[in-house]
Amino acid sequence: MVRNKLIRGIAAAAVSVGALAAAGLAHAESAADIAVEAAKKYAGTEITVTWEAGLQSLDPLNFTGPMFEELTGVKVKVIEVPGGELFTKTLQEHRAGTGAYDALNVIPSWMPDLVRAGALEDLGPFVDKYGYREHLETIAPVYRDNQMTVNGKIYGLPDDGDIFVFYYRKDILGDPAIQEAFKAKHGYDLPVPPTTWDQFSDVGSFISAFTNNKPYGAAFIREAGAAQFMFMERFRNNGGRFFDADTMKATVNSAAGVDVFKAWVEENKWMPPGVQTWGFVENLAAFQQGDTAMTISWPPYGRWAAGYGTDTEALSWVPKSTIAGKVGYALNPGGTPELAAGYALSISASSKNKEAAYLFIQWMNSEEISGQRVQLPYALRDPFRESHFVSEEYKALWPDAPEYLEALQAGANAGLLDLSVIQTDRYGEALRQGITRLWAGEEPQAILDDVAAAWDTITGKIGVEKQRAAYAEWAAKPNAYP
Numbered sequence: 292m293v294r295n296k297l298i299r300g301i302a303a304a305a306v307s308v309g310a311l312a313a314a315g316l317a318h319a320e321s322a323a324d325i326a327v328e329a330a331k332k333y334a335g336t337e338i339t340v341t342w343e344a345g346l347q348s349l350d351p352l353n354f355t356g357p358m359f360e361e362l363t364g365v366k367v368k369v370i371e372v373p374g375g376e377l378f379t380k381t382l383q384e385h386r387a388g389t390g391a392y393d394a395l396n397v398i399p400s401w402m403p404d405l406v407r408a409g410a411l412e413d414l415g416p417f418v419d420k421y422g423y424r425e426h427l428e429t430i431a432p433v434y435r436d437n438q439m440t441v442n443g444k445i446y447g448l449p450d451d452g453d454i455f456v457f458y459y460r461k462d463i464l465g466d467p468a469i470q471e472a473f474k475a476k477h478g479y480d481l482p483v484p485p486t487t488w489d490q491f492s493d494v495g496s497f498i499s500a501f502t503n504n505k506p507y508g509a510a511f512i513r514e515a516g517a518a519q520f521m522f523m524e525r526f527r528n529n530g531g532r533f534f535d536a537d538t539m540k541a542t543v544n545s546a547a548g549v550d551v552f553k554a555w556v557e558e559n560k561w562m563p564p565g566v567q568t569w570g571f572v573e574n575l576a577a578f579q580q581g582d583t584a585m586t587i588s589w590p591p592y593g594r595w596a597a598g599y600g601t602d603t604e605a606l607s608w609v610p611k612s613t614i615a616g617k618v619g620y621a622l623n624p625g626g627t628p629e630l631a632a633g634y635a636l637s638i639s640a641s642s643k644n645k646e647a648a649y650l651f652i653q654w655m656n657s658e659e660i661s662g663q664r665v666q667l668p669y670a671l672r673d674p675f676r677e678s679h680f681v682s683e684e685y686k687a688l689w690p691d692a693p694e695y696l697e698a699l700q701a702g703a704n705a706g707l708l709d710l711s712v713i714q715t716d717r718y719g720e721a722l723r724q725g726i727t728r729l730w731a732g733e734e735p736q737a738i739l740d741d742v743a744a745a746w747d748t749i750t751g752k753i754g755v756e757k758q759r760a761a762y763a764e765w766a767a768k769p770n771a772y773p
Contacts, residue, residue, distance in 0.1 A: 322426045326654035327362050329421060333647040334364025340394035340651070341381065343634075344371035347396075349605055350670035355655050365647055375516075378405075378716065385410035385641050393648035395637040397447055399438035400711040402635065403761065406441040407713070412638040414445040417649040429658060431703040434675050437768050438635055438708075447635030448656040452665075452675035454702035455524065455587050455628040457621045458596065459484045460614065463498060463506065463584040473497050484585070484621045488525070491585070491624045492558060498584050499561040509585035510562045510577050513555075513730065514570045515723035520631040521587070522722065524707055525551045527772055528625030533710055534746075534762055539755050541746035543722070544739035552735035567730040579610040589631065590673040590699060593620055597689040600668020616690060620698035622705065627773045630706045634672075674699050708770045712761045713753050721745035 340356075342348040348371045356367035370392065372380050378401050384392050385408060397405060405411045418424050427435060427448070434449035463469065464483045473481040477493055485491040495508030512518065531547030534540065542548075559566055563577060575592060577583045586592070595601055598615045622628055636652040638645050654660055658678055665674045666685055674680055680700040686693045710718065725742040729735065750758045765771055 321657065321659055322421075322423055323654050323657040323659040325421055326650040326657065327359075330359075330363040330365050330647060330650040330654070333644070333650075335366075336644055336647050337366040337368055338393040338644050338648045338651060339368045339370055339391065340396070340648070341370045341372055341377060341392055342396050343374045343377060346605060346669055346671050347374075347634075350664055350667060350672060351655075354667060354670070355660065355664065359651055359654060363650075365651065367651065381405065381639075382408055382410060385639065388641055390639075390641045390643045392639045393642040393644045394652050395639055396450075396634050397637045398632050398709075399447065399449070399635050400632075400709040400715050402438075402446055402637075403441050403711055403765075404713060404715065405637075406446055410640055411446045412640045412642070412645055414448070414638060414649065417638075417646065417653070418445055421650070421653060423653050426658065429677050431675055431677055431680070431700070433630070433703045433706050433770050434633070437770050438630075438633065442764075447637045448652055449633070449675055450636045450652075450656055450661070450672065451634040452673040452679070452699060452703060453589055453631050453633035454673070454699060454706050455520070455623055455631050456590055456593060456698055456702060457484060457623045457628075458578065458586050458588070458592055459619045459621065460506070460581075460584045460617055461619045462617045463502075464494070464619075469498065469501055472501060484619060485624050486622075486626065488528075488554065488624045492554070495558065495585060496561040504563075506582050506584045507563050507577075508561055508583070509558070510566050510569065510574055510583040511558075511587055512569055512571055512574045513559075513567045515726040517571065517631075518726050519719055519722050520629045520709065522548075522551055522726065523710060524623065524627070524629035524631075525554075525625065527707055528627060532772070534750075536759075536763065536766065539750050539759050539762065541743040541750070543746065544736065544743040548739050549735045552729055552739065555729065556735070576610045579612045579614065581613045587623055587628075590695075591671055593618065593695045593698075594668065594689075597691060597695075599689050599692075603669055605669035618691065620691075620695050622698065622701055625773075627705045627707050628702050630708055630770075632709065633675075675703070706770055707773065708765070708768060711765050713758055714749065717749050718746055721749070 340351055342351055348369055351367060351369045356369060360366050381395055430449050438449045439445055439447055470481045481494060482490050485494050498508035526548050529547035529550055531545055532542050535542055574586060578586050579596060595609050596612050596614055596618045598612045600606055601609045636656055638648050642648055658676060661676060662679060662682060664670060664672045665679050680696045685696060721742050725738045728738045
């Protein structure tokens, strides 16, 4: 298997353990070195860490896990779990009280539910004991202020700058013939890139027609698991609110939501046939092969479109890019993109090795080590610290990397939080079912009326007062709404 083989082409910034140790002597007070020195007293201990199975887990399996063991003598055992099962398994293990998990990967929108269940350890005492609080201040505010605390206590170290990014073909949108014909039809200059959804629709449909679908104007990930995030983003950019804050009645079936569903159906008409079934890989392949001129996805698309890291064994499945040097990066139309999942590092309340596990996650999350992890081409951790966005090493990885980092930083400043209330995923499942019905041809208003009714039922079972308090806490965060 890939994880048992030597990974070729590790990012240029990755350093050897020996070099890191040498650097530690020169910077004895760094957060990473403090963690290493403190962890040495746990030499011979094995800690477990849960990680999303697949590319994500190659970070602790091949890079940070072996490095930390060599530096401290602490062995790191990685427990790979499919992303869709991480929440359930984390909760089940806590309720069983086995202590099988020490460090945890947690999607931030799950954190309130896990805290209410007593599954997460308060990290504040460790943060203060090891002088890490000031280092958390250098995490980009949208992640630090929104993905770290519950009820004022620290339960996770934000560790992954997930954000939706708008990608567009500079050569297509900048083609003089296309621009001239577009202005003649629409009466305004072709925007490069589109900044509103109306502009996006005009540009995308025009390109499909002008080029005879070579390339199509755009395509998106339409499968429900990812499309739910796109709905949440676009719904709020349309002025939508998830609930009436006073009554807690769901309002996803308002005109703002119905308009999103109607727009999706219209867009599919000039996108590639079958796009409504596309997931991450299908959409990536079409963009990499030059079949589409615009798309939205997570940050790895930008690296892979440039060809960065795709010659490594772990990324051999990624279609070879035919568009390197031709891709622009921007905020999504509407200007406030969805953060769309991401990860934080937490500690299981049932762990028998809490301090050793904390020292491992502080070390991983530190400015020094995280700066190298986000440059690993295969591990899918995206920039989340201010220093990552301005890193000269990162900027040198491919010619357009500076523009890529600027777009990620802009998204980090403006990004919208995923909804996070009590039993969030039950609401998400109702929305995902609604999206599936949309692709089956059902009517948008009827679908969203049913989604809203399902949400109201969920809220009633949880308790309106309890959910109102949870929603108020979430809605008060800086990036809950535009």
